[in-house]
Amino acid sequence: MTDKDLSRRRFSQSLGIVVAAFALAPGAAFGQASGALPFSLRNNRRLEGWIRLEPDETVTVFTGKAELGQGILTALAQIAADELDVGFDKIRMVSADTSRGPDEQYTFGSQSVEQSGSAIRAASAQARGILLAAAARRFDARPEGLHTKAGVIAAPDGKRATFWEVASADLDLLKGDITAAAAPKKPSDYSIVGKSINRIDLPGKLTGAPSYVQDMRLPGMVFARVVRPPRYGAKLVSLDEAAVRSLPGVVAVVRDGNFLAVAAKREEQAIAARNALASAARWSDEAVPLPDIADLRGELKRLRAETIVVGAAGQSEPVPDQVKRVSGEYARSYLSHASIGPSCAVAWLKDGRMTVWSHTQGAFPLRGDLAKVLRMPNAQVDVVHMPGAGCYGHNGADDVALDAALVARAVAGAPVKLQWMRDDEFAWAPFGPGMTMRVEAALAPDGKIVDWSYDVWSNSHAMRPGQAGGVNLLAAWDLGTPFVKSPPPHIPQPFGDGDRNAVPSYELPRKEIRNHLLLDAPVRNGSFRTLGAHGNIFAIESFMDELADVAGSDPLAFRLAHLRDPRARAVLQAVADKAGWIPGKKGDGRNGRGIAYCRYKSIGMYAAVVVDVEVDRETGVIKVPRIVMAADIGLVVNSDGAKNQLEGGIVQAVSLTLKEQVAFDRREITSRDWSGYPILTFPEVPNVEVILMDRSDPSWGAGEGSLPPTSAALANAFAHATGRRIRELPMTPERVKASLS
């Protein structure tokens, strides 16, 4: 799964290993996979499963990764075009489709360029090699003497043939197992990778061309809505359906246990019927007791937990004498995905097959869980990815897919489009869990950290569909014959779960890091961008500033004194230079600046960031005029696309840090619209500058790594400005005023 797998030498060691093709025998390849192939090829070995030359002189490239608004299809098309030697405009991408594409599990963890990119690169290199060899036979020339450019193969004597001409002579030419024996190009030979090519999907999206699952219109399609319980744990006691059934346009009322939905001919009729159904339903008074949000930091530590040491060093050595001990405890709130469009799916049960169009991050895992709940064989259920509104993790996409499928079963033959209402999304989608972090460290007289002890308390951030031991879909838990939730999987370091980035990247001679995975999950938990990294880096990088302060060091110098990795040092130095970091400069009570560093997942991209703030001491409002980041993402596939991702992450992190918290009382979620869950608005958005380091090393994803250090640097900037530290996110005006009083 790591970039270690990508070395060319190891590619060639895999020669000759043959496993079954995914297209012919799904799942049959498990257990025979070669460790040397790119991760995504191990169970998807057939070349024709990734690349197909089409009669209209285009190339179809299949990926199991999904376009979530991050521009991945454009980046993957760049890789394919470069490695194949065809024009970028010839590439047609097919994405995350269980009926015709590779199973690459989930689109998550900033791994699509790493995983799908390296698979497509290997497949493209092999396809080009096969075409060259076939052309050589056709020209009676040696393949080494041939030249490829823009889909044309040319011989020194002037003979020419297009890829499609060569392939049309043998329809089986590009069928076979990918061996990864063909050497991909050297980065210095790339002509399309590395260019800031515009996103292929944006012209349509910006002019109103049908682009989203919300835009799907199928013949005879009906519209559906769900009615969820008022709170976690409430049961449907009674329902007066008759009045709802007689409303205009209503074609079905679906009730199964505590699951309630309605379908109508027109969308506004479905919404009216949903409101009527909500009024007609009586729910039990039961509730899951929720934590006291006023003391979230303490409440989380009191939940039942399973504790694992996830990182340790030097524990057999004693802590040196003459140290100063420093400690701090931090917390962050539960976070909502808060996508602008509520989750939506289209489902169609036709001739015994269920097809669901979904903006899921994992078409194949979702298909598996849908099949379980619908009690259908996997082979009769298909999930086809369609873009939705912005996706920052495990939102309601999978849940609404099951909702739609359950309604589709009740109106068999008619396609069903079901979109959640705003309150469905805010109250019922999984949240990024609240977190408490405690750090204690010892400083030697020379200002070096000589001991580090760290604890993180959090629910699992990994509750996606497709996990063993149950079904992770909302409606499945509400059915008359309910399914149980899957237990959280164990995700070891360096990926981690709530403990992602809990092990600091700093040189620490003695350290112990403990993850307290909370077993009680009162608030629905799931994967939100960066999992636990956001909370952990907020704590670690805030604490590094607190330590620097005690040591009497400048925050930049203090970090550099504990970092040997040259790439880590380089991003810190680059951002300090760009931002004009002045060592030892003091805040003036209102204006301040903070710095933070993070290597995402400890094995991914590097980022260092400087945040400037202006604190209004009267209103408690923190303004952020400027943020500068330096990022090292290895080889850059699309510079502007990567910057867009990094910038977006920075802005989202400012929003999380200053404003965002899921609100609840002791019984139910109370933040159910945008007034209850405000996010950053245009006048509040900082100016952002991103510097990309210029590297030819393997690529790392850029989708997440900019968030965690931004939150920490913002907290550090506030402390720098005011001399007071806020250790709990979000840094709302109330908390700011309290800290200054």
Added chain:
Amino acid sequence: MSHRIAVNGELHLVDAAPDTPLLYVLRNDLGLNGPKFGCGLGQCGACAAIVGGKLTRTCSIALRDVGEDQVTTLEGLGTVQKPHPLQRSFIDEQAAQCGYCSNGMIMAAKVLLDRNPNPSEEEIRNALEDQLCRCGVHNRVVHAVRRAAEALAK
């Protein structure tokens, strides 16, 4: 019950209840994709269109209240082949990630530029204050609106 409605320069007859929010008429009766359902509460701006020259939350206006007013949606501005300068500048600045909120951004910017052809960055930020974006492309949107203003001035 049939209603006459003028959308993107064409008159349409639609068979919908008079209290139907305009959004569903545009999307489902007229097959337009620009206006999006975001909240249904008039809070996010994803459903925006221009009705009678004013930026309007189509989730929160009933069909009967549109009356004779001209409705302009994202589709009424331009196409993939012939984009409006605002659409062109959003593409040039890559001022979108998921693109779901872009409709509202572009419509709000259109109303702004119609009123103020040369807005400052601050004026653009203030004009777009009620348009929510979650992917964090705000700065690119501001640059795109400036770029469009310059293109339109030529």
